[in-house]
Amino acid sequence: MTGVIIILTINLLLSFFIFSIAFKVYRMYRRTYLIWFLIALSIVPVIFIYSFIEFSLNLPIYASLFYPIGIIIIEILVIIAQKSLISSVRTEEGEEYKILLREDVALIRAFKKLSNYIIGKISSLIGIENVKRVLEGSIEKYPIIAGCYIGIDERLKTKPMEEDIDEIQEEKLSEAFSYFITKLIELYATFVPYEKIAEELRIEIGKIDRRIIKWFIPFSFFKLVMEPILRECRTEELREIRIVTDIEGVSITKKGGIEFHPIFGYREKQREEKFLSFLERTRHILERFFGESVYDKITENFRKLPNNVKEEMYRYDFIKKLPKGILEEEKITLMSRERLIEELAERKKKLEEAYRRLTEAKFDKMKSTFIDIIAHELKTPLTAIKTYTDLLRKEKLGKLNKIQREKLEKMAKNIERLTKLIDDMLQIPSVDIKELELRKEKFYVKEAIQSIITETEEMAREKKQKININIEDSLTIEGDRKLIEKALKNIILNAIKYTHEKGIISIEAKKDGSFAHLIIKDNGKGIPPSELEKIFEPFYTRDGGGVGLGLAIAKNVVESHGGKIWAESKGKGSTFHVLLKGGII
Amino acid sequence: MIRLLLIVCTLVSLLLPILSYRYFYQIMKLIKVRIGSVLVLGALTVVAGYIFFILPWIFVGDDIEEIRFFSYSIILLGLSILTYGVVKIYLDWKEVMK
Incomplete structure (x- = not known):
């Protein structure tokens, strides 16, 4: 259930x-x-x-x-x-076609419309029987259009064809209908000037949906661009053109009509090549007959093409392949459009990069502010704790027994550690540039380093390490001596820490342009390449020891002085480089 | 009497899909709904489920719970196929209408 x-x-x-x-x-x-x-x-x-x-x-x-x-x-x-x-x-044929109609069926309907337009024009001139004969001839040559017939209303019907064929091959259909329509146009041109026919065809082609317009491209190029010019030629000129333009699939009638339907037996790319080849061969000879103006005529005919055809033409970069002198302005526009697109892509890339940097900078700023606030908030209660601990240790608040004294000593030590840590944290984000300017002074590098060595030699001695110094006496640095000494001390302490017993640490300094270049080198265990950047990040430690603020402080101090700090390591040992503004006195 | 009526109605309901398929075939000649076969499969599965559902009423004159469950399962399968088809049509058309 x-x-x-x-x-x-x-x-x-x-x-x-x-x-x-x-x-x-x-x-x-x-x-x-x-x-x-x-x-x-x-x-x-x-x-x-x-x-x-x-x-x-x-x-x-x-x-x-x-x-x-x-x-x-x-x-x-x-x-x-x-x-x-x-x-x-x-x-229905409008919207319905876009959503539902199969493209091959839509193609039949488009050809039918175009045929019916011409049939409507010529049936009154030559009689419907002659039109029927053209259709029968076309069916004989191309049985694919066997489903077509001229109805009692003297119009071409294609419905049985639409519903009888399971899958229609667009190429074959285009070839057959192009043949049929070309024959109809030939008849129409006997009575009406071709320029007028071309004008009417342009309007009719312009109504064809963009989805199937590619099947009308050869028709547009041959019949609307080239044929109007060929129709202007004399018989002997046409004969010459016919001899020169010997292209398989394309032929010229005695009156200058172009029959191009066999080119649908080729691939789309080859069809395009055939037209270009036809254009190339005819343009030279046409130039002889019409002079340079033939290029203007061809260009004008291209420009007069309906928009749907032109859009298709632009899409496949066809224009670029046209010979010199034809559609030159369009070529320039197309090229500048491409350049514009390239430039836009380039700018987009730059903007994305800038945005990424901005986000990172914002994040860094937030991180710094956060550390600053936390450190200050911790320091205030810690001062009170320290004061009371001192009072207790000095027995100002009463006598202490042995255990209490021991525990208080431990407390005091830890408070000392915590105070130092907070002092370090406070130095990461907040080196005030304005204050720094006021505290700036010139001092000798050697003096500063020796003072640091005095403070750290005890630690090095414990590990039996040797510290070599090679610094020019007159080399100076300009900056806040206290901060810079702290930064250098952190680097040296770092070297001592990560160098094994009896290791060697060398400190060099030399003039490098308007900078003093300090090199602190050790032969310790080295830094993996993937960590060379990370070691300067706050709270980053290589082996989990320490708090990980020493190098972050050093970087902060050096960079706030307009200097640069980086590390190098090749397997064993590591070298820290510090560039600070300075010189030789 | 009721059972006879049931048989007649069921037969009619089985004949109508044949007519419907004829129209469907004509439609497929003209339009490009690529998932037409999916819709037919979904509809056929639902009809199959319906046949299983109605059989006990015709032959036993009462409902059999196991068969009801089985037929609902088949209908569920059919509806799932139809759901796929309808969603696909919706997405395709949405794209074209843009």
Whole structure:
């Protein structure tokens, strides 16, 4: 029972979901057939709800009649929807085509429209029988268009063709219809000047949907760009052109008409090449007949092409391949557009980089502020603790026994450690540049280093390490001596710490332009390459020992003095470089 | 009498999909709904589930819970296929309508 209820509930929810999606489709694209589908789908949840009731109340057999009746209603509604859909696809051609119509069917309809336009024009001039004969001839040559016929209303019909062929090959269809339309145009041109025909064809081609326009590109190039010029040529000139332009798939009639339909037997790229080759061969000879003005004529014909064709033409960079003198302005525009795109891409990259840096800088600033606040907040209560501990140790608040004194000593030591740590933390973020300017002084590097060595030699001695100093006596640094000494001391302490017993640490300093270059070198265990950058980050420690602030402070101090600090390590030993403004006195 | 009515109605409900398929075939000749076969499969599965559901009513004259559960399971499968189809159509059309 529970199983049935659960699965019924899932079915009900699913049917609601399907209905809601179908409703969304309807809202997006309102059509009558979708309403029928929607009504059909709305009955499904009703059946499931009824099923709940019938199953729970255990109704008698007549209640089960509801199910087949419900199903029959749904099926009838679906059939009505399908019929409505069929008539919609058959009659409507605008939006319906974009959403539903197969591209091959749409192509047949586009060719049919174009053919009907010309048939409408010529049937009154030559009679429909002659047009029918052209169609029969075309069917004989291209059986693919066998489904076409001229109806009693003297128009080309293609419906049987649309519905009889399972999958239509666009290439074959284009070839067949191009042949048929070319023949119709040839007839039309007997009565009407070709320039006028071209004008009319441009308008008709302009109505073709962009999705299938690529199949009309050869037609546009040959019939609308080149043919108007060839039609202006004399018979003997045309004969010469025919000899010169010997291109497979393209031929010129005695009157200057171009037959190009066999080129649909080639691939799209080859079709384009064939046109370019045709243009290349004819332009020289046309130049002889018309002079330089032929380039203007070709350019003008290209410019007069409908927008849908031009868009397609631009998309495939076809313009760039045109010979010199044709569509020159468009070529420049196209190139500048490409350059603009490149520049935009470049700028986008730069902006992204800047944004990334800004985010990092913001994060660093936040981190510094956070450390600053925490350190200050810790320091205030710590001062009070320290004061009271001192009072207790000095027995100002009463006598202490031995254990209490021991514990207090431990407390005092830890307070001392904590105070030092907080003092260090305070130095990471807040080297005030303005204050620093006031405290700046020139001092000898050697003096500063020796003072540091005096403080640290005890530690080095314990590890039996040797410290070598090689610093020019007159080399000076300009800055806050106290801060710089602290920074250098941290580096030296770091070297002592990570150098094994009896190791050697050398400290060198020399003039490097307007800087003093200090090199602190050890032969300790070295730093892995992946960690060379990280060691200057606050709280970063290599082996978990220490707090990890020493080098961060050193970096902060050096950089706030306009200097630079970096580390190098090649397997064994490490070298720290510090550049600080200075010179020789 | 009721059982006879049930048989007639069920037969009608089984004949109608054949007619519907004829129209569907015509539609597929013209339009480019690529998941047409998915919709047919979904609908057929739902119909199969419905047949299983109605059989006990016709032959036994009552409901059999196990068969009801089984038929609901098949219908669930059919609805799931239909859901895929409908969602796919929605996404495809949404793209085209842009």
